[in-house]
Amino acid sequence: MKKVVILLFVGLLTWSVSAQEKTAKIEFKTETVDYGEIDKGSDGLRVFEFTNTGDAPLVISKVSSSCGCTIPKKPEAPIMPGKTGEIQVKYDTNRVGPIRKAITVISNADTPTKILKIKGTVKGVEGK
Numbered sequence: 034m035k036k037v038v039i040l041l042f043v044g045l046l047t048w049s050v051s052a053q054e055k056t057a058k059i060e061f062k063t064e065t066v067d068y069g070e071i072d073k074g075s076d077g078l079r080v081f082e083f084t085n086t087g088d089a090p091l092v093i094s095k096v097s098s099s100c101g102c103t104i105p106k107k108p109e110a111p112i113m114p115g116k117t118g119e120i121q122v123k124y125d126t127n128r129v130g131p132i133r134k135a136i137t138v139i140s141n142a143d144t145p146t147k148i149l150k151i152k153g154t155v156k157g158v159e160g161k
Contacts, residue, residue, distance in 0.1 A: 057114075058087035059142040061149070066122070068132055068153025077124035081149050085112045087142065095139040096120055103134045103151065122151060129157040 062082040071077075085091040090111035098105050106121040122136060136149040 055089035056087050057085055057089045057091035057112075057140065057142045059091055059093075059138075059140055059144070059147060060084050060086045061147070064147070065150045065152065068124070068151065068155075070154050070156055071126060073126060073129055073155055073157055075126050077126040079122050079124070079151065081120045081122065081136075082117060083112075083119070084117045085114050085142075088114050089141075090114070091118075091140060091142060093118075093120070093138060093140045095137075097137050098122075099135040099137075102128055103136065105136050107138075120149070122149075124151060126155050129155050131155075 060083060062084075064081075066079045066081060068077075068079065090113055092111045093107045096105040096107040102125040104123045106123075108118045108120070112118040120136070120138065124132060124134070132151055132153040132155060134151050136151070138147040138149060139145060140147075
């Protein structure tokens with residue numbers, strides 16, 4: 034009986050400690066940005082908006098792209114609970130053809146790795 038009471042006490046203590054842990058949660062407005070059809074040399078800057086829906090500050094530690102033609106930019110400051118932030122992505126629109134790239138976001142959120150996608154087509158200039 035004594036072992037059961039001790040086991041129950043330890044279990045409740047562990048459960049109450051884990052219930053108090055606060056975590057950040059990242060929720061993107063969209064995880065795919067569609068450039069559609071854009072002209073060669075046009076503005077390649079797009080934004081992924083997100084909200085920290087958790088109860089701890091969100092820190093984005095790294096944002097990387099699947100190739101050198103896409104340059105992501107992460108927020109430097111932590112995003113507080115309930116606040117929004119953005120990750121900017123600049124695609125090199127001098128490269129004609131389809132756009133199919135992935136951006137990897139690493140953070141302290143409950144899902145530490147998120148994959149964002151950009152897609153679309155860069156059209157060449159007619160007659161050149």
